[in-house]
Amino acid sequence: MTQVRYNIPFNRPALVGNELKYLAKAVRMGHISGDGFYTLQCHDFLERKLGVPKALLTTSCTHALELAAVLLDLKEGDEVIVPAFSFVSTANAFALRGARPVFADIRPDTLNLDEAKISKLITPKTRVIVLVHYAGVGCEMDRIMEIAYRQNVDVIEDNAHGLFGKYRGRFLGTFGCLATQSFHETKNITCGEGGALLINDPRFIERAEVIREKGTNRTRFFRGEADKYSWVDLGSSYLPSDMLSAFLFAQFEAHAQIQATRQRIWKYYYRELADWANANGVRLPVVPEHCDQAYHMFYLLLPSFQKRQHFISHLKERRILSVFHYVPLHTSKMGRHYGGTPGDCPVAEMMSERLVRLPFYNELSEVEQSRVIDTIRELTL
Numbered sequence: 001m002t003q004v005r006y007n008i009p010f011n012r013p014a015l016v017g018n019e020l021k022y023l024a025k026a027v028r029m030g031h032i033s034g035d036g037f038y039t040l041q042c043h044d045f046l047e048r049k050l051g052v053p054k055a056l057l058t059t060s061c062t063h064a065l066e067l068a069a070v071l072l073d074l075k076e077g078d079e080v081i082v083p084a085f086s087f088v089s090t091a092n093a094f095a096l097r098g099a100r101p102v103f104a105d106i107r108p109d110t111l112n113l114d115e116a117k118i119s120k121l122i123t124p125k126t127r128v129i130v131l132v133h134y135a136g137v138g139c140e141m142d143r144i145m146e147i148a149y150r151q152n153v154d155v156i157e158d159n160a161h162g163l164f165g166k167y168r169g170r171f172l173g174t175f176g177c178l179a180t181q182s183f184h185e186t187k188n189i190t191c192g193e194g195g196a197l198l199i200n201d202p203r204f205i206e207r208a209e210v211i212r213e214k215g216t217n218r219t220r221f222f223r224g225e226a227d228k229y230s231w232v233d234l235g236s237s238y239l240p241s242d243m244l245s246a247f248l249f250a251q252f253e254a255h256a257q258i259q260a261t262r263q264r265i266w267k268y269y270y271r272e273l274a275d276w277a278n279a280n281g282v283r284l285p286v287v288p289e290h291c292d293q294a295y296h297m298f299y300l301l302l303p304s305f306q307k308r309q310h311f312i313s314h315l316k317e318r319r320i321l322s323v324f325h326y327v328p329l330h331t332s333k334m335g336r337h338y339g340g341t342p343g344d345c346p347v348a349e350m351m352s353e354r355l356v357r358l359p360f361y362n363e364l365s366e367v368e369q370s371r372v373i374d375t376i377r378e379l380t381l
């Protein structure tokens with residue numbers, strides 16, 4: 001198979017400030033394993049900026065979700081409600097503990113977990129509702145938190161897309177008892193692979209530190225709060241090297257500039273594609289008035305699967321990479337193993353066939369973006 005060389009990739013990582021300087025400094029400081037100077041700086045940044053009681057960096061959002069599943073003691077027989085339109089980790093992290101994912105359909109406007117579909121999925125075995133703020137646009141948190149409170153189930157926000165987004169003026173990631181972030185290369189702020197657990201319920205802080213450090217109380221030991229450390233609970237190794245944290249902290253420092261750049265790129269796509277979309281039956285993203293989005297991605301909803309595939313091929317011929325997103329979880333091999341059946345979540349299935357994401361990265365130049373837009377406008381669907 002010959003590989004296409006794209007002139008405009010879907011994503012391109014970039015240095016935005018002091019990444020290399022801080023990396024070198026981390027090495028010179030003689031501490032490149034976990035929880036060094038830069039990791040603590042990152043924790044401090046997230047806690048202050050978002051106003052969360054505790055933030056812990058992890059090696060990925062996937063690992064933050066796994067840590068959350070251990071922390072909430074999920075086990076065989078428990079049920080976890082997850083949106084059918086999400087990345088595998090949203091469900092897999094809980095399935096690893098033996099819990100059964102129960103798939104909920106999404107809203108046709110924001111593609112977020114449909115709050116109206118949650119109640120009828122709740123059973124006496126339901127322990128958690130996991131939600132995703134798709135594309136960094138908030139779920140209907142007022143309603144979801146009310147349902148969770150009434151039914152006595154926990155809420156975990158998989159906020160992989162939504163860092164700095166807000167719902168009714170409040171940061172995404174601050175609603176559930178726990179929330180998870182991703183700093184994977186495709187995210188607004190990155191260190192290649194990385195993540196964080198945000199702990200909004202302080203009761204979980206001490207145990208989260210233990211689980212993240214191989215089930216030991218080493219974090220307390222390093223703080224001088226214990227005279228030795230040993231195996232005290234279940235755990236794994238979820239903390240990143242301080243070299244990754246050094247890279248990440250430089251990106252945090254530049255977050256205002258990154259967000260402003262992404263806002264400009266998003267708005268340019270939206271403005272320049274509006275007429276073409278209207279004329280071709282294509283839907284642009286919906287951002288409700290009460291949501292400040294995180295400007296994580298720009299997607300289009302094409303009228304059909306065939307037209308979506310034609311769109312991707314057209315851009316590919318001009319060496320521009322556009323990509324589809326999630327295969328619905330409930331129709332995947334594992335989803336079917338857990339009882340998912342095609343037809344269960346029709347909105348997720350339809351959106352999965354019709355959605356395409358456009359090139360979107362911090363260094364996407366105006367010339368490149370105009371080329372993407374012109375290439376799209378050549379198309380009559």
Ligand SMILES: Cc1ncc(COP(=O)(O)O)c(C=O)c1O
Pocket residue numbers: 060061062063086087089090132158160161181182183184194195
């Ligand atoms: C909604 C969602 N959750 C979790 C993840 C996994 O993130 P990570 O690659 O940091 O493990 C992704 C990946 O993009 C995602 O889209």
